[in-house]
Amino acid sequence: MRRSTPGSAVTGIPESWTAAAPRVPQQPAAADVDRDRRDRAAGTDRERADGQGAGRGRDVGAATRGEHTHSEQPYPRPRPVQRASVRGQILDALRTALVAGELTPGEVYSAPVLGERFGVSATPVREAMQQLALEGAVEVVPNRGFRVIERGTRELAELAEVRALIEVPVVLRLARTVPAERWVELRPLADATVRAASSGCRATYAESDRTFHRALLSFCGNEQLVQIADDLHRRAQWPLVGAPATRGRADLVADAAEHTSLLDALIAHDLDVVRGLVGEHFTGAL
Structure with missing residues (x-):
């Protein structure tokens, strides 16, 4: 923006300016008046054109500086940045601690203490614990915190029975309809359960076990069924009272081996073997 130069202050008016009588200027001829009128009109047109050009110049300059101009089409507003949910991360961490036996059945845990453990405030911990309460993993203890369900x-056994009632008929139906090449796609997931079982970590195996079962049931195309079965599976993985590590490494390895055998039978379309394996799998479910 051009800066204007301030004028000098007037400290006095010369006497000759006030003393001199006003002079009337000589009036121009009619031809001169017409010529002056035409000249003023032409000058006005040039000034208008120059003003429009200057406006376009200002628009171009504003556009190059990233400013919005009237001739510029508004740019669509970008979508808000998606941020990772702290509550979701804490919920996953609490679920892992629950399966691993780090949260003891019958014990009461407060949100502020757990928040210090995870390095967050008590609010996301309290929200995650309320979700676990809805899932039946913990119960609210007023003015104290949350008690892990015993x-x-x-x-x-009841959970295993319900899972069998849902999953066994579905797997048997899929064994008759899903082509072998689709079952081959699950081989990496079955191998992942074997590696997780070999580590001896219950939490690691629990996640890979649910992943394999979700992928297997997903072939049915019923998302509600897959979600319900996964919820039952998760609840079946919670530790029992007095026995935070009810199954050792050998049990996990044997359970993972059943995944491999079941997948082999599905690829071979051996319905008798599939029927026997899915029936036995839930009796020793994690």
Whole structure:
């Protein structure tokens, strides 16, 4: 923007300016008046054209500086940046700690203490714990925190029975309809369960186990069924009271081996073997 130069202050008016009588200027001829009128009109047109050109120049200059101009089409507003949910991360961490036996059944845990453990405030921990309460993993203890639910072998057996009622008929139906090349796609997931079982980490194996079962059931095309089965599977993985590590490494390896055998039978379309394997798999479910 051009800066204007301030004028000098007037400290006095010369006497000759006030003393001199006003002079009337000589009036121009009619031809001169017409010529002056035409000249002023032409000058006005040039000034208007120059103003429009200057406006376009200002628009171009503004556009090059990244400013919005009237002739410029508005750029669509970008979508908000998606940020990772702290609550979701804490929920995953609590689920892992629950399966690994780090959260003891019957014990009460407060949100502020767990928040210090995870390096976050108590709010996302409290929200994650409320989700676990909806899933049946913990219960709210007023003014204290959340108590991990104490579960026994009867509840685990009931969960295994419900899972079998849902998954076994689906797997048998899929064994008759899904082509062998589709079952081959699950080979990396079955191998992943074997590696996870070999590590002896219950939490690692629990995640790979659910991943394999979700992928297997997904061939049915029923998302609601897959979600319900996965929720039941997750609940079946919670530790029992008094036995945070009910299954050792050998049990995990044997369970993972059943995945490999089941996949081999599905690829071979051996329905008798599939029927026997899926029936036995849930009796020793994690």
